[in-house]
Amino acid sequence: MxxxxxxxxxxxxxxxxxxxxxxxxxxxxxxxxxSPMVLFMGSVLGTNGIEIAAATAxxxxxxxxxxxTGPPRWSWPAVGVVGALLAxxxxxxxxxxxxxxxxxxxxxxxxxxxxxxPPAVAGEAGEAGEAGEAGEVAQATQAGKAxxxxxxxxxxxxxxxxxxxxxxxxxxxxxxxxxxxxALPGLWLGLVAGGVVATALWxxxxxxxxxxxxxxxVEGLHRLPHDADAWVRQWVGVFGWASLPMPTYAYRIWxxxxxxxxxxxxxxxxxxxxxxxxxxxxxxxVVAVGLDVVVLRxxxxxVYGRYLLPLAVLVPLAAGEIxxxxxxxxxxxxxxxxxxxxxxxxxxxxxxxxWANARRYAVGTNxxxxxxxxxxxxxxxxxxxxxxxxxxGTLCLVGLALTGLPATAASPAARTAGGHDPDDLTAYPPxxxxxxxxxxxxxxxxxx
Numbered sequence: 067m068x069x070x071x072x073x074x075x076x077x078x079x080x081x082x083x084x085x086x087x088x089x090x091x092x093x094x095x096x097x098x099x100x101s102p103m104v105l106f107m108g109s110v111l112g113t114n115g116i117e118i119a120a121a122t123a124x125x126x127x128x129x130x131x132x133x134x135t136g137p138p139r140w141s142w143p144a145v146g147v148v149g150a151l152l153a154x155x156x157x158x159x160x161x162x163x164x165x166x167x168x169x170x171x172x173x174x175x176x177x178x179x180x181x182x183x184p185p186a187v188a189g190e191a192g193e194a195g196e197a198g199e200a201g202e203v204a205q206a207t208q209a210g211k212a213x214x215x216x217x218x219x220x221x222x223x224x225x226x227x228x229x230x231x232x233x234x235x236x237x238x239x240x241x242x243x244x245x246x247x248x249a250l251p252g253l254w255l256g257l258v259a260g261g262v263v264a265t266a267l268w269x270x271x272x273x274x275x276x277x278x279x280x281x282x283x284v285e286g287l288h289r290l291p292h293d294a295d296a297w298v299r300q301w302v303g304v305f306g307w308a309s310l311p312m313p314t315y316a317y318r319i320w321x322x323x324x325x326x327x328x329x330x331x332x333x334x335x336x337x338x339x340x341x342x343x344x345x346x347x348x349x350x351x352v353v354a355v356g357l358d359v360v361v362l363r364x365x366x367x368x369v370y371g372r373y374l375l376p377l378a379v380l381v382p383l384a385a386g387e388i389x390x391x392x393x394x395x396x397x398x399x400x401x402x403x404x405x406x407x408x409x410x411x412x413x414x415x416x417x418x419x420x421w422a423n424a425r426r427y428a429v430g431t432n433x434x435x436x437x438x439x440x441x442x443x444x445x446x447x448x449x450x451x452x453x454x455x456x457x458x459g460t461l462c463l464v465g466l467a468l469t470g471l472p473a474t475a476a477s478p479a480a481r482t483a484g485g486h487d488p489d490d491l492t493a494y495p496p497x498x499x500x501x502x503x504x505x506x507x508x509x510x511x512x513x514x
Contacts, residue, residue: 068108068109068110068111068112068113068115068116069108069109071116071119071151072104072105072107072108072115072116072119073108075116075119075120075122075123075148075151076096076100076104076108076119076122076123078123078126078127078144078148079096079099079100079119079122079123079125079126079127080093080096080126081144082096082123082126082127082129082130082141082144083095083096083126083129083130083383083386083387083390085390085393087393087394088390088393088401089405089469090405090409090466090467090469090470091389091390091393091401091404091405091470092386092390092393093386094327094382094386094389094404094405094408095126095327095382095383095384095385095386095387095389095390096122096126096382096383096386097408097409097412097463098320098323098324098327098382098386098408098412099122099126099379099382099383100122100412101301101302101303101320101415102302102303102312102415102416102418102419102420103300103301103302103303103304103305103371103372103375104118104119104122104375104379105416106303106305106419106423107372107375113155113156114156114372114373116151116155117152117155117156117158117159117162117376118372118375118376118379120148120151120152120155120159120376121152121162121376121377121379122376122379122383123144123148124145124148124149124152124162124163124166125166125169125379125380125383126383127141127144127145127148128145128166128167128169128170129169129170129173129383129384129387130387131145131170132170132171132173132174132175133175133391134175134176134177134391135177136177142250142251142254142255143250143254145254145255145258146253146254146255146257146258147254147257149163149166149255149257149258149261150257150258150260150261151261152261153258153261153262153264153265154261154264154265157265157269157273158357158373158376159261159265160261160262160265160266161353161357162376162377163258163261163262164262165353165377168349169346169380169384172342172345172346173339173342173343173346173384173387173388175391274365276364276365277364278360278364279364282359282363282364282366283359283360283363285363286358286359286363287355287359290355290358290359293358293369296371297354297371297374297378298317298321298371299311299317299371300370300371300372300375301371301374301375301378302316302317302320302321302415303316303415303419304371305419305422305423305426306423306426308370308371308372310422310423310426310431311422312415312418312419312422313418313422316414316415316418316419319411319414319415320411320415322411323407323408323411323412324381324382324385326404326407327382327385327386327389327404327408328343328381328382328385330385330389330396330400330404331343331384331385331386331388331389331392332344334388334389334392334395334396334400335388335391335392336392339388339391339392342384343384343385343388346380346381346384347381350377350378350380350381353377354374354377354378357369357373357374358374389404401470402470402471404470405466405467405469405470406467406468406470406471407467408467409463409464409466409467410463410464410467412463413459413460413463413464413467416456416459416460417456417460420453420456424437424449424452425437427443427445428440428441428442428443428444428449429441429442430442
């Protein structure tokens, strides 16, 4: 039963990271968060895979809610269900739930004033201001022309109310509907709080509580370099009883993609986002070391990388979110590089991980590398349908990468009405908005 909720949670993470105009570029962080180890733990009978997938989905949703456009309506129910499931998954689940809003606040953007037509890709306050200014100029130009025809235009909502008075009557007849809608976030957050409290009570009643011994803390700090090297590999994929690694090049490919995405986020992000990203990296490292030496090691149980993997997914998720928000400012070459290389790297490493794990069960680690037709053990139905399913997933990732090959401009190639230099565009035009090129606003239709 574990693979089904894990697949659903990872799909929720993709939905949280997706952004319209950047398209596949917006899920680069989610793809790098869903490492082969995440899928392996999702296939194991246990709750660790659910914890990792739920943390990935929750962090992606919280980062989505911190965008300048504000959270979509479906995000609150998603956060409630995913957060409660994460809190109930394992004893460390409540820690990730409490960490999520902190990450969201650190990396949150300032909200745009106009919630009805926000910029499709926005940066920090400067981007929202510039995009809003261009929109105001375009609206002022249209208002000036409408004034010549016979008066000021009213908003669509005002015209609909005048045409149909029943709308205004319904608004006054059902005032509780707005109160109920405003209370919904509190109800879903209450569901998350219930999960946290339930796990805390169970932990208090059933789990052992050894005292904190200074000798174990010192020992853990001395072993930290060796343990960290093992965690870095286990976060990507070390299967079996943490005894079946992948080839070394697979780890290098994966971490190279993560590092490149992080560097692009640091280079392209505004100052506030860069500071927030550094704070997330430092905070994640402190939490990881604290859980290792103060909590987990006190039980004298070995600390595996999978216990800290819900925290490790923050690195690619935060980097991918910053890159998504600043996609319109990135050079076309950088956007194309990320959109093409990340899905291809993810597909290649996943195939290597699947083959390494399958070879272990088919012929053993000392058996032939190409074991098809010589396997000593076969899964139900043989290896063919499972490899065909993996090939289908690989083709989907390759198709995702191919969408980044066409040299299509991500933003308008000319000046907008009253806008700045086209090389300094900060946002994609909102969906459905017509941008007038090469004309300045009329003096009669000045800004209102």
